Amino acid sequence: xxxxxxxxxxxxxxxxxxxxxxVWAAPGRVNLIGEHTDYNDGFVMPFxxxxxxxxxxxxxxxxxxxxxxxxxxxxxxELRLDALAxxxxxxxxxxxAGVVWALREAxxxxxxxxxxxxxxxxxGAGLSSSAALEVVIAxxxxxxxxxxxxxxxxxRLCQRAENVYVGAPxxxxxxxxxxxxxxxxxxxxxxxxxxxxxxxxxLAAEGLRLLVVDTRVQHAHSGGEYGRRRAGCExxxxxxxxxxxxxxxxxxxxxxxxxxxxxxxxxRLVRHVVxxxxxxxxxxxxxxxxxTRAIGPVLTEGHASLRDDFxxxxxxxxxxxxxxxxxxxxxxxxTGGGFGGSAIVLAEAADVPxxxxxxERAFAEASFTRPxxxxxVPSPGARRLA
Ligand code: ADP
Ligand code: MG
Numbered sequence: 073x074x075x076x077x078x079x080x081x082x083x084x085x086x087x088x089x090x091x092x093x094x095v096w097a098a099p100g101r102v103n104l105i106g107e108h109t110d111y112n113d114g115f116v117m118p119f120x121x122x123x124x125x126x127x128x129x130x131x132x133x134x135x136x137x138x139x140x141x142x143x144x145x146x147x148x149x150e151l152r153l154d155a156l157a158x159x160x161x162x163x164x165x166x167x168x169a170g171v172v173w174a175l176r177e178a179x180x181x182x183x184x185x186x187x188x189x190x191x192x193x194x195x196g197a198g199l200s201s202s203a204a205l206e207v208v209i210a211x212x213x214x215x216x217x218x219x220x221x222x223x224x225x226x227x228r229l230c231q232r233a234e235n236v237y238v239g240a241p242x243x244x245x246x247x248x249x250x251x252x253x254x255x256x257x258x259x260x261x262x263x264x265x266x267x268x269x270x271x272x273x274x275l276a277a278e279g280l281r282l283l284v285v286d287t288r289v290q291h292a293h294s295g296g297e298y299g300r301r302r303a304g305c306e307x308x309x310x311x312x313x314x315x316x317x318x319x320x321x322x323x324x325x326x327x328x329x330x331x332x333x334x335x336x337x338x339x340r341l342v343r344h345v346v347x348x349x350x351x352x353x354x355x356x357x358x359x360x361x362x363x364t365r366a367i368g369p370v371l372t373e374g375h376a377s378l379r380d381d382f383x384x385x386x387x388x389x390x391x392x393x394x395x396x397x398x399x400x401x402x403x404x405x406x407t408g409g410g411f412g413g414s415a416i417v418l419a420e421a422a423d424v425p426x427x428x429x430x431x432e433r434a435f436a437e438a439s440f441t442r443p444x445x446x447x448x449v450p451s452p453g454a455r456r457l458a
Pocket of ligand 2: 200201202203246
């Protein structure tokens, strides 16, 4: 039994005066490739991190939801289920409450819960601490109330909680990754129909490592910029007469761009989405043919596209990627929505200590906040622990 699991069980008992009915876990994620494609009905390829949210939960039958987070601290927050409403809560409790709201809205007979949770997923680092929080609650309630919902369906409900209840416009990738990823695999997900394939991604077996460089930067305007990119993609799809940019094939890109004429911003956005979808397919093919090292340049190409065409990078992410590649990494890119957050670096295991030192020194020389660098091992998705 892990220390996090014991702590959360004990924390529950201390607050609610009895052992929980069960304990569940849901991980954060990094996206290997496929950025800003999910809301264009395209492809993504995340894998789960060992960092996870763990929740101890018991049912209640009196219409009350009681919530406590070890990281948020403070008193237990008590909410009435019949008073849950989108936009009514701007604290962390909106994430778990939003999941309960979405389940009940979908007709599932959830009558209350006591929750104590703790998460090792860093918040605001582009590693999806919010999805980990949502999915762990959804899975716990699915289990306790015997709902029998599949992972992709729980992910949809969690996305609805985040989009509608919390009010954050996100795609479907984060929640699906947390709910559905498998140890030693990356998840190839088609965000149009949520069909998925587990792609073996065993870095250690090939003497490789994947580093996460958390820049610890989060730009305040990221929400508005995200909305603007999203609107630009929708405009591109409308101009091209397709449902979503996913429908523009890679070999039809030049013709599509020519049709967009001189709308320079839309041209850039469309070019990123279409080439990025193609990069996901290339990475799947390369991993299938056993060439994990060969995906490095595709990752780096993806970064250039996010920096120059989609324009969601920032100096810290560019420095992490540039420094890593100059110091002998196999490839690197920003991961997550951008404007801060984390970069990933694919490297030979033997090169990790030197690479880490070089990146940290480069950040110090640029007077940037010291980044947090750690290895990401493809880990299990959401599951019951006890
Ligand atoms: P990301 O998902 O990239 O980490 P978000 O802004 O989407 O960033 O979600 C972060 C928010 O999720 C936090 O501000 C907080 O409200 C909530 N959150 C994440 N982890 C916890 C936790 N352990 N306890 C309480 N709230 C948390
Ligand atoms: Mg999030």
